[in-house]
Amino acid sequence: MKTKHLFLAFLLLCSLPAGAQKTIKLWNGNPPTSNEITVPENVNDSYWITNVSVPELTIYIPSKEVNTGKAVVVCPGGGYAGLASMHEGTQFAQWLNKQGIAAFVLKYRMPNKHKNVPLEDAWQAIRYVREHAAEYGIKTNKIGIAGFSAGGHLASTASTHFATEGTSTRPDFSVLFYPVITMDIATHGGSRNNLLGDNPSLSDLHYFSNEKQVNNNTPPAILLLSDDDKVVLPENSTRYYNALKSNDIKATMYIFPEGGHGWGLREEFRFHQEMTTLLASWLKDI
Numbered sequence: 322m323k324t325k326h327l328f329l330a331f332l333l334l335c336s337l338p339a340g341a342q343k344t345i346k347l348w349n350g351n352p353p354t355s356n357e358i359t360v361p362e363n364v365n366d367s368y369w370i371t372n373v374s375v376p377e378l379t380i381y382i383p384s385k386e387v388n389t390g391k392a393v394v395v396c397p398g399g400g401y402a403g404l405a406s407m408h409e410g411t412q413f414a415q416w417l418n419k420q421g422i423a424a425f426v427l428k429y430r431m432p433n434k435h436k437n438v439p440l441e442d443a444w445q446a447i448r449y450v451r452e453h454a455a456e457y458g459i460k461t462n463k464i465g466i467a468g469f470s471a472g473g474h475l476a477s478t479a480s481t482h483f484a485t486e487g488t489s490t491r492p493d494f495s496v497l498f499y500p501v502i503t504m505d506i507a508t509h510g511g512s513r514n515n516l517l518g519d520n521p522s523l524s525d526l527h528y529f530s531n532e533k534q535v536n537n538n539t540p541p542a543i544l545l546l547s548d549d550d551k552v553v554l555p556e557n558s559t560r561y562y563n564a565l566k567s568n569d570i571k572a573t574m575y576i577f578p579e580g581g582h583g584w585g586l587r588e589e590f591r592f593h594q595e596m597t598t599l600l601a602s603w604l605k606d607i
Contacts, residue, residue, distance in 0.1 A: 394492070
């Protein structure tokens, strides 16, 4: 029996992404809102995940020798249609660990036009990290959120819409890679339709245009993007940056001259080394 248990534990370990300690279900029981996706989840050879209806956190903890006590909830992108779980998830988590930062990669549910579903998962992920901070050697006031593209919209939504009652869901800082920010004409149409539906109300468009929701309690942010991004226009990031500065919130923005969209932690991105050096410096100081 003991041998069988050890073998099962070995299989579980082998099934985890490289560097990950464990994967947990995000909710005990059913989440507050159903996304009504009933087809099975699918992962292809590029680690592109679709039909997500069971949210999870995959946990990466740095070695004690380098641990800074900081943590980041990571939200991969995918237009709210799927998750680019490798270069915007696993690889970023591994890089964060090298900086001494714990990473919690969030496999959030696809909204399927149920607007509150991804945000519920982001809030729950932040609650989990804060409530288990001592277990993982994390400081409760050093818990940030990162997001790529539509995951950047989710991260900026969590940074502008949060609860402080009970366990706070407010991130302490935000890392936003080529994020979708606005829901108006400069938005990414697929992300908006998947989140809000084909005919969103004016109130929903306003509520989920995160540049319009910034106030003096919004956490500081760094934004990283390319000038030639034709998928998510740079105007999304500049609007958020300007809103932060209008509210006297610390903000940093790096716009690289080329690279397009979706480079994440891919080393093929021409400015990968410069980007990671700048981000590491910002994270060290935050």
